[in-house]
Amino acid sequence: MLEIRDLSCLRGDRLLFADLDLSVLPGERVRLLGPNGVGKTTLLRCLCGLIDPEEGEIHWNGHSIRSEREDFHRQLLYIGHSTALNDLLTPLENLRFTCRAGTDQVEEQACVEALERIGLGAQIDLPCRALSQGQRRRVGLARLFLGGERRLWILDEPFNALDVAAVADLASSLDAHCAAGGIVVLTTHQDVSFSHPGRVVDLAGHAC
Amino acid sequence: MLGPFIAVLRRDLLLAWRGRADVLVTIGFFVVVACLFPFGVGAEPNQLREIAPGILWVDALLATLLSLHRLFAQDHADGSLEQLLLSPEPTVLWVSAKVLAYWLTTSLPLVIAAPGLGLLFDMEQGSLKVLCLSLLLGTPMLSLLGAVGAALTLGLRGGGMLLALLVLPLFVPVLIFGAGAVDAYLGGSGSDAHLLLLAGGSLAALVLAPWACAAALRIAAE
């Protein structure tokens, strides 16, 4: 489980939010709400360990994510604003690289299947610079089909630039991940229909 | 343990191959700058022979500097850097892989091109050999120190000039021992001491620089 205690974050020298407490149990889906600039992305990056919080602690299964960084990152799958795709590589090469860099043992065949499932079967051998914004987004999301063993998914606006069918498909895979005991923390501006409502945390209440 | 190291090395070598124009530009710069010197200082063969090691070393240093900003810029811009920082394996591992790939694709071609340029300056065979050896042993230190500078200036305004200001003073010892090796060889005192010092410097940089670089990258990604 993911526990946030007394968390405060800065951006530049401005305090974004303070005294945030939250614990998320296995199987829960948490959606962060709040107007632009309230610090949703900063909080997500903080939860990943990319940003050090100004104050407070984040614990994963009872251990601080700083002291047990390697174990925590083995359990974490983060998909941020940027797609992490290199323009000179194909979707397949990018996906395989991301998996290997994260030490996931993934066969090439599994990567191909993940890309086909997300609707990029025809673009597997195109360089990424030839892809549209939505297609790039999907290459990143294909990682979700390969990250089943990772318990904590942190997703920053995963539904952006996706078409209706892709949104529904993604929503159902998030549901499946939670049903299997995983945790999803995400932000989104869209109203997506999930099988069960999930928790909503409004950051505006903690803003400074 | 070595998974991310090998993955990053393979990917960066593949990227260098796909974007090989960039590598060729660096070598082209190296060659053109060396060819400018005779126009500046005169074509007197003895003088050129004497200053050739210094010219080629300064030239190699500038060519390195010119390509350094590429080291992390693309990964920073497209978000790959974040994903790498979230890898469960230690950051220094894949940082070392990136620097190794950079050295193989940028510095090694310079080492290979250097003898050809040495001939333009009428350097004799023995000193050419020492020059290449000194470049081979010294350029890893340039790449490693330069990587720290590149990580510190990642994504900053005027990053290229700032990078030059940060790393050039640090490059001075490499330049001294690199160019000095050839002079010592010609002076008859033997170049072993210089070459050993270069190798030692590169080893020390190999141990220390990836840590500084990893810390700087973590800061840059915040």
Added chain:
Amino acid sequence: MTRSRFNIFRFAVPQNFYPLAGKLAPIFAVTAAVLFLAGLWISFFIAPTDAQQGEVYRVIFIHVPAAWMSMFIYLVMAFWSAVGLVFNTRLSAMMAHALAPTGAMFCFVALWTGALWGRPTWGAYWVWDARLTSQLLLLFLYFGYIALINAIDDPRRADKAGAILALVGAINVPIIYFSVKWWNTLHQGASVSLTKAPSMATTMLMGMLVMAFAAWAYTIAVTLWRVRSLILERERNAEWVNEELDRLEAAA
């Protein structure tokens, strides 16, 4: 409510340090002025004329303390940077920032006076002497540090990046110094060395030491003042800073 508690925790150290620095800075400033005048008195009126160099050698009383100070300040910067990285304290990074301009200034003074001294002694404003050259490279290191922290907008990133650079530089300073020295002996043969002043008279040494202490006191005073304004700038969102600014405005 949440704000006030947050501020007490976060600003505890700078907030306490600010008034302390305000009290100490004038003391060191007065000390610096007194020592400086005494040092100048000794160097110009008491110290004897040098047998070989005549009156020109008197530049040593500014040149040598400035050179000492410039190297020492870089080490102090590296020390505060290490403290800042290890303990994650803001104040230490501010100390390093505040020291850098003074270090660069002393470095420049040492080079300038070195050139003025070199003209009558060596017949040239600049020779590639090992000491002068490493001093020049040290000046570049200072410039790099100052340029880097000014190029970064986010103060936290500026603190940490500057700290890494200062540490990398501090490791390199001795390497640069010895390599330049080696290079110098290989290329130039025995050049005139600044330290080979023939058996220094005690009054000369006295003058130099007094000037060195003046430079110390000056550095401390200026750094404390600079840290004070850095604190005000950095913590401008804190309540106590606003109160302090109101108080200053009322006084003026």
